[in-house]
Amino acid sequence: MKALVVNYGVGNIFSIASALRKVGFEVVVDSRVGSNYDLIVFPGVGNFASVSRFVKLNADVLNDVMGVGIPFLGICIGMHIMLEYGFEGGLNRGLGWFKGFADKIRADVKLPHIGWDKVYTKNTDDFEFLNGQYVYFMHSYIAYNTEGYEVFGYYGVEFPALLRKGTIVGTQFHPEKSSKVGIKFLSSLTSWLRC
Amino acid sequence: MIAKRIIPCLDVRDGRVVKGVRFTDLKDKGDPVELASRYEDEGADEIVFLDITASIEGRRTLFEVVKNTASVLSIPLTVGGGLRTLNDVSYALSSGADKVSINTAAVEDEKLIRNASTEFGSQSIVVAIDAKRIADKYLVYTRSGTYITDLEVVSWAKTVEGLGAGEILLTSIDMDGTRLGYDIELTKAVSESVKIPVIASGGAGDLRHFYELFSICNVDAALAAGVFHDGIIRIYELKTYLKNLGIEVRL
Numbered sequence: 001m002k003a004l005v006v007n008y009g010v011g012n013i014f015s016i017a018s019a020l021r022k023v024g025f026e027v028v029v030d031s032r033v034g035s036n037y038d039l040i041v042f043p044g045v046g047n048f049a050s051v052s053r054f055v056k057l058n059a060d061v062l063n064d065v066m067g068v069g070i071p072f073l074g075i076c077i078g079m080h081i082m083l084e085y086g087f088e089g090g091l092n093r094g095l096g097w098f099k100g101f102a103d104k105i106r107a108d109v110k111l112p113h114i115g116w117d118k119v120y121t122k123n124t125d126d127f128e129f130l131n132g133q134y135v136y137f138m139h140s141y142i143a144y145n146t147e148g149y150e151v152f153g154y155y156g157v158e159f160p161a162l163l164r165k166g167t168i169v170g171t172q173f174h175p176e177k178s179s180k181v182g183i184k185f186l187s188s189l190t191s192w193l194r195c
Numbered sequence: 196m197i198a199k200r201i202i203p204c205l206d207v208r209d210g211r212v213v214k215g216v217r218f219t220d221l222k223d224k225g226d227p228v229e230l231a232s233r234y235e236d237e238g239a240d241e242i243v244f245l246d247i248t249a250s251i252e253g254r255r256t257l258f259e260v261v262k263n264t265a266s267v268l269s270i271p272l273t274v275g276g277g278l279r280t281l282n283d284v285s286y287a288l289s290s291g292a293d294k295v296s297i298n299t300a301a302v303e304d305e306k307l308i309r310n311a312s313t314e315f316g317s318q319s320i321v322v323a324i325d326a327k328r329i330a331d332k333y334l335v336y337t338r339s340g341t342y343i344t345d346l347e348v349v350s351w352a353k354t355v356e357g358l359g360a361g362e363i364l365l366t367s368i369d370m371d372g373t374r375l376g377y378d379i380e381l382t383k384a385v386s387e388s389v390k391i392p393v394i395a396s397g398g399a400g401d402l403r404h405f406y407e408l409f410s411i412c413n414v415d416a417a418l419a420a421g422v423f424h425d426g427i428i429r430i431y432e433l434k435t436y437l438k439n440l441g442i443e444v445r446l
C-alpha cells in the first residue's frame with residue numbers, strides 16, 4: 001500500500017506521514033500527483049488561500065486522478081478544498097468534489113475550535129466506531145450546505161465531521177492527532193478502501 | 196462539549212527535560228521522547244515542548260529532538276523557544292510541530308504573529324505570555340522571564356488575539372514551580388477578556404488546583420510540568436478526579 005501525502009509547501013506533514021506509516025502505508029511526500037498510489041492525502045495544514053493556489057495549479061491532474069478511481073482523504077482544510085468554494089482568506093474556488101462551501105463557524109463560541117470534542121454518527125456502517133468518541137479539532141471554518149454526512153459534531157452549531165462520496169473521504173477532525181481513535185480510523189480506511 | 200485539556204510541558208535544554216523553580220535552578224527530569232510517549236499513554240491531551248534556553252542564547256530549537264518526539268506521538272505537539280522568524284516557524288512545523296508557541300519574538304515584532312497566522316492558519320499559532328505581578332499590575336516578561344516589558348497582560352492578550360493568535364499560553368512567573376496553585380486572578384482576567392482558547396500554566400501542585408482552575412476560570416486547558424515529571428500527579432488519576440467532579444475531560 002502506497003500513500004501520497006500532498007505537499008502544498010507549508011505546514012506539518014510529518015504527523016500525517018508518521019500516522020499513515022503506523023497503519024502500514026509506504027508514504028511518499030510530494031507535490032506531484034499521480035495515479036500510482038493507493039491513497040492520496042490532502043493534509044490539514046496551511047490556510048485556504050495558499051492551499052487553493054496549489055489546487056488551482058494542479059486542478060486538471062487532480063480531477064483526472066480522482067476520475068480513474070484513486071481514493072482521496074482530505075483532512076480539515078484538505079477537506080475544505082474538496083468543496084465548491086471557501087471564504088478563508090477571501091473567496092477561493094475549491095475542487096467541487098463535494099457540494100457546499102467552507103465558512104467561519106457562525107456561532108458565538110471561542111474560535112479557533114481547538115481541542116478534543118465528541119463526534120456522533122448517523123446512517124453509517126463503516127464509521128460507526130466513531131460514535132461518541134473524542135477526536136482532535138483545530139479549525140475556525142466548517143463545511144456548509146453539504147449533501148448530508150455520516151459523522152458530525154457540535155460547536156455552537158452542528159457541523160459535518162466526515163464527508164464521503166464514493167472513494168473520496170474528508171474529515172474535519174485530524175485523525176493523525178486523535179491518538180488511538182485516529183489510528184483506528186486510518187486503519188479502517190485501509191480495509192474500507194480495499195487498497 | 197469540548198473537553199478541558201491536560202497538557203504536560205517538557206522544558207528542554209540541550210536535548211534533556213529540565214525543570215526549575217520560578218524559571219531558575221534547573222534539574223534534569225529525563226529524556227523528552229520517552230516522557231512524551233509515556234504521557235500520551237497516560238492520557239495527556241497534547242504535549243508542549245519548550246526549548247527554554249533558546250531565547251537567552253539565541254539558539255534555534257533542537258529540531259532533531261522535535262522530530263524524534265513528534266514521530267512517537269499521535270496527539271498534538273506544540274513547540275516553542277527561540278522561534279524568531281517566519282522561517283523558524285516554518286521549520287518547526289515541518290519538523291513535526293502541530294503548533295508553535297511564540298513569546299519574545301511576538302513582543303519584539305508583532306508582525307510575526309500576523310504573518311505566521313496568515314501563512315499557517317491561526318490554529319497553529321500560540322502566543323505564550325509570561326506574566327508577573329508588579330504592584331497592582333500584571334506585566335509581560337520575555338526572554339525566559341529575565342526581561343520586563345511595559346506591556347500589561349490583559350491588553351497584550353487582546354492585541355495578540357487581534358493579530359491572529361489562535362491560543363494564549365498564559366504562565367504565571369510568580370507561581371511557576373511553587374506547587375501552590377494556578378494564579379486564578381490572572382487567569383480569570385485574561386480568559387474573560389479574549390475569545391480564543393487560553394491555556395493556564397504555572398503553580399500546579401495538587402489535584403485540587405486543577406479543579407479550582409477549571410471551575411472558576413473559563414480556560415480550555417491546564418499545563419503543568421514538575422508534578423507530572425516527578426510522578427506526584429498521574430494524568431489518568433487527575434482526569435478521573437476531574438470527571439467525578441463534573442469537569443468534562445477525555446478519558
